[in-house]
Amino acid sequence: MIEFRPLPPLLYEPLVEAALREDLGRSGDITTDAVVPSGATATAHLVARREGRVAGLQIACRAFTLLDPRVAVEFRAADGEDVAAGTVLAVVSGPARAILSAERVALNLLGRLCGVATQTRRVVALVTGTGTRVADTRKTTPGLRALEKYAVRVGGGSNHRFGLDDAALIKDNHVAVAGGVGPAVLRARAAVGHLVKVEVEVTSLTQVQEALDAGAEVILLDNMSPEQMREAVALVAGSAVVEASGGITPDNAAEIAATGVDVLSLGWLTHSVPALDVALDVVVG
Numbered sequence: 001m002i003e004f005r006p007l008p009p010l011l012y013e014p015l016v017e018a019a020l021r022e023d024l025g026r027s028g029d030i031t032t033d034a035v036v037p038s039g040a041t042a043t044a045h046l047v048a049r050r051e052g053r054v055a056g057l058q059i060a061c062r063a064f065t066l067l068d069p070r071v072a073v074e075f076r077a078a079d080g081e082d083v084a085a086g087t088v089l090a091v092v093s094g095p096a097r098a099i100l101s102a103e104r105v106a107l108n109l110l111g112r113l114c115g116v117a118t119q120t121r122r123v124v125a126l127v128t129g130t131g132t133r134v135a136d137t138r139k140t141t142p143g144l145r146a147l148e149k150y151a152v153r154v155g156g157g158s159n160h161r162f163g164l165d166d167a168a169l170i171k172d173n174h175v176a177v178a179g180g181v182g183p184a185v186l187r188a189r190a191a192v193g194h195l196v197k198v199e200v201e202v203t204s205l206t207q208v209q210e211a212l213d214a215g216a217e218v219i220l221l222d223n224m225s226p227e228q229m230r231e232a233v234a235l236v237a238g239s240a241v242v243e244a245s246g247g248i249t250p251d252n253a254a255e256i257a258a259t260g261v262d263v264l265s266l267g268w269l270t271h272s273v274p275a276l277d278v279a280l281d282v283v284v285g
Contacts, residue, residue, distance in 0.1 A: 002080050004153045011146050012059045016066060018143070019105045029101040042096035042282055044103075046089045046110065049277035053121045054081045054089060055154040056113030056147060061090055063106040068098030079154050082121075089278070103280045112144070113151040114276035120155025120269055123253050132257035132264055135160045137245070139267035148270045160265050168192050170200040172222070181207045185214035199243070208232050212239060221261065222246045229259035 046061070048054075054077050064071040071094035077083055089110075092099055124134050134157040140148045149159045161167040168188045170181075178184035181200055188198045199218035200211045205228065211219045212235070221232050223246035236242050243263040244256050249272075253264055 002154070002156050004080060004150075006079070007059065007146065007150050009062070013062060013066070015143060015147060016059065016062050016105065016109070019109065020063060020067060020102065023105055024101065029097070032097050032100045036096050036100060038097065040096040041094060042099050043091065043093040044099055044280050044282045045091055046106070047279050047281055048083050048087045048089055048114070049085060049279055051083065051085050052114050052118035052276040053155055054083055054114055055079050055117035055151040056110055057089055059113065059147065060106040060110035061092065063102040063109070064092050064094075064099055067102045068095045070094045071098050071102075079117075092280075099280075099282075107278055107280060109147070111275035111278045112141075113147060113154075114278065115273050116148055116151035116270060117155035118276055119250070119273040120152050120157040123250055123264070123266065123269070124156040126250060126254045127257040127264065130254075130257040132261055133158050134253075134269075135243075135263050135265045136269050137265050137267040138163070139271045141270065152269055155269075157269065158263075166196075168196055168198045169220070170198070172201055172203070175200070181210040182214040185211060185216045189215055201245075202232075205231055205235060208235055212236065216240055218243060220245055220265075226255055226259050229256065229261055233260040 057075060057077060057079055061073045064073065071092055074091040076091065077087060077089045120134065127134060136149055136152045136157060137160050152159060161169065170184045170188055175181055175184050178187060181202060185198055185200050197217045199220055200216045201220040201222045202208050202211055203222050208219060218241040219236060220243045221229050229244055233242055242261045243265055244261040245265040248256060248264055248266045249268050256264060
């Protein structure tokens with residue numbers, strides 16, 4: 001399995017709590033409370049219906065124990081593990097009401113994060129051997145950025161900036177307002193600290209040269225053709241990190257990586273990937 005740092009509970013528990021509050025609403029789970037006796041217990045399996053990479057298993061299972069700390073969780077798999085269809089990922093047992101009421105929140109989180117990790121793994125495999133890194137973007141589900149970027153790491157990818165405050169990324173609209181690539185880069189470099197990198201988005205070779213002349217540390221090639229990217233990489237000649245972005249999917253990732261860019265950033269990893277099919281099956285008998 002790949003190496004990654006697990007998320008501390010402080011970063012995900014508030015998100016799980018918020019999801020439970022959203023689902024329970026004003027009156028709680030009226031169906032389960034009506035149908036399931038208060039003292040009933042149950043055992044259920046969290047199952048992967050499709051093959052994929054596990055991500056967010058502990059995060060998802062926290063929904064059960066937040067609802068009732070008497071619920072016990074036995075993990076049968078771990079984040080970063082590739083599993084076959086039908087694999088039991090975890091066994092939850094204890095108060096039946098808590099297990100059934102937390103089911104949807106747990107499955108929503110687990111399916112989403114496993115889906116992101118699985119598709120990240122897919123893209124990383126497609127560019128293996130090129131030296132190009134696969135990264136995400138800020139095109140994440142509102143409120144779930146920390147979790148989705150964690151899933152990208154579990155899939156073997158890298159994280160782009162987490163927010164507006166950890167790197168200067170000059171986009172086309174910034175350039176338009178600032179009066180050009182060069183002025184925008186110079187203003188950013190003068191304003192931010194010496195530890196903050198300055199990246200600028202460009203759409204032509206002329207703008208690539210302007211970015212280099214102004215001292216940009218990262219140059220983002222936005223929606224360029226593979227031929228334009230190859231020319232841009234040659235022009236930069238290692239003096240800055242070259243990132244490709246815009247419309248990158250598994251269908252064209254290998255072709256773009258072959259141009260020699262250092263990084264592929266894919267909004268697709270977090271805004272368009274399908275969730276992995278996971279289910280909760282109560283064990284009867």
